[in-house]
Amino acid sequence: MTAALEISQLHKSFGQVKALDGLDLSVPSGQVAGFLGPNGAGKSTTIRILLGLLRADAGDVSVLGRHPWINAVELHRRLAYVPGDVSLWPNLTGGEAIDLLNRLRGGADRTRRAELLERFELDPTKKGRTYSKGNRQKVALVAALAADVELLVLDEPTSGLDPLMETVFQDCIAEAKRAGRSVLLSSHILAEVEKLCDTVTIIRNGRTVQSGTLAELRHLTRTTITATVDRDPAGLANLVGVHELRSADGAVTFDVDADQLPAVIQSLGHLGVRTLHSAPPSLEQLFLRQYGDELVGAES
């Protein structure tokens, strides 16, 4: 599969501060890639390098097969960007800003523009300074989604939208995918990434800590098991691969490493299982695991 976007071993420092420290990221062509990380992890810095706004200190970056710094102009005809903190020209209306951005990019579909304005319930006649944060974001989204491009780069695009508008946004991303567009979606809204993304890259402190398809990532992580048993389950805590065991009144909950699952299930069987519930980890848990304190020591 060709990649719409490929980054390897990206480094960027601002003076003494290391913003990116060997980051890897890949967006397969025609797919929606989630880009997850806590505040200050380096998501926006990475995106600004992808757009040729910042120059990388080291590492290979290729966007749609081109170099983002050298081929910026040509590349930007083929991609659209929604910044995390949208700042509009205060004296231009939303409609003017949308038109300006699309004309600077080389034109957009007028019908799609009208349709998107309607779906996002955006009044294009208001001046930039009078829009709320969510409405400023809608202006940037309408401009980006109305453009006929191959790649959408979205930096936390829904952080100001209400749940209703989030749904509209999710529909639009699904349509973009059907139209064959590739999408890089940075976010810390996990449910959104879970719903929309084919692959996920998780970064922390400027470094990629995990990446893969959602299915692959689940493979790497623990399963949460909840069971009601006849005998005392305390012994399970001593097994290899069992974490955070809690038990009360015969009910027991614990996490199991995927590779230790067969052995643990066997031991559980000896305790007289009455009910059993196992769940794949939610992205929340993935996230917590990557950024939870227990891993800090292991990483460094």
Place this chain on the structure above:
Amino acid sequence: MSDRESLTATGTLVRFALRRDRVKLPIWIVAIGLGMLYAVSALPTVYSTPAERQVRAELMDSPAATMMSGPGYGLDNYTLGAMITNEMVLYLAIPAAMMSIFLITRHTRAEEETGRAELIRSTVVGRHAATTAALLVAVIANAGVALLTALAMLTGDLSAADSFAVGVGIGLTGLAFAGVATVTAQLTEHSRAASSLAMAVVGAAFLLRAIGDVSQPGGNVLSWLSPLAWVQQARPFVDLRWWPLLLCIGVLAVTVALGYFLSVRRDVGAGLVPPKLGRADAAPSLSSPLGLAARQQRPALAGWAAGLFVFAVPSGSLSDSVTEAVANNPRMGEIFTANGQDPVDAFYATMALFLALLVGAFAVTSVLRLRSEERTGHTEAALATSVSRPRWYFSWLGFTALASAGLLLISGLGVGIGAATGNAGPGTIAEVTIGTLAYLPAVLVVAGFTAALFGVRPALSTLAWIVVAYAVFFGMFGALLELPGWVTDLSPFAHTTALPLADLPVAPLVVLAVLATILALAGGTGFRRRDIEST
């Protein structure tokens, strides 16, 4: 909310503002103080005898000089103190006014515009606390200016009472404009518009004083309408009277009361003029970075054009007074002839230089918009489309060059039209216009220098003002202080003695144009290589 409660936390805000301005304000205050110190130490060596000062006084008795300096008290006995009051004080009072205007706007309207005021007002802070705190900081800053300028004058063995009258007068003039800015900060949503409005009042005050002082020795009623005139009207070192300074306090009281009155009649963050709805689609002209630059700068450009024209026409109409003055005072004619210059041409040349310096200031503000576009994230949005960095950069510079040329044209036309309303022939219009336009290369050097700073060292962009300040200071006072040639020659504006046109120096203009191009290209290279700053 009681009156007392509305001032809650003012003290904290004053300390906070002083902390934020701990570098900015001392620079303003010390620079104004140093300007005075320099005059006090340099003038006695340049004009060491009364006879030499009297020659200077005769030169100052011309309309062009009066227009740019003061009402001319003490010209018949031109002592050092009278000289400083007549020629320097205006150019120390204007910076004090500018400092006060920017200070007030920075701590009131700019805070509301960025939304920081909302955060502050949600805490235990009274309704009038922010404005009051800004005014108190303005009082502190102008007290510093008053003290430093007065002390600087005392180093020159000048009378203490008169020295303090000058210092206090400059400080009070600054405060009067702090009051004006308090009002303009209530009117618009934008800090830029608020400070521009207040600066327009400074311009109007300058014009009123100029016309008034030229019309009649000692000034007429128009002079008295101008807050910039009152320090000189206190007649320090001639026949000191303190009461004109009370007028400054009167203006401060009235404007502050008006500001408070208006501020409780609007919402936090809003202006008094409600925002209007606009077009749903962009006009065809808004399709390129150049179109955007023009659109963004349209209100400012219109303001500058109107202001320059309104200033130029009445100034040009004073050319008849020059002819009359020379007719009444043959000695003055001799001085000019000795310099090889026709007095009327000299008058036009002074006007052209002065207006070109103002256009230079416009050019700096226009190029600096690149910096504010970058800091607000607009540049990021534009460069994320298929606009190249050189296209973005050179579009703004191109707009600046075109607009500067337009403003010089309007200025020159204004002076010419003003002159033509008198005895000057219609040919004067063309001559003065071309003479003023000849300053375009100099203006472009200033713009290019600003652009180079922006491209290579963006954090230092505002230092571009140093070039303008240098050109103004040495352009206006180079002759007064009889400075060595190379000091004045460093100013790009020193190489365009364009009037009469026959003397138009072609080679220096070409050199300046080349220099401007090199500076712009250097900035462009820097801008292409560096990171775009984000918000």
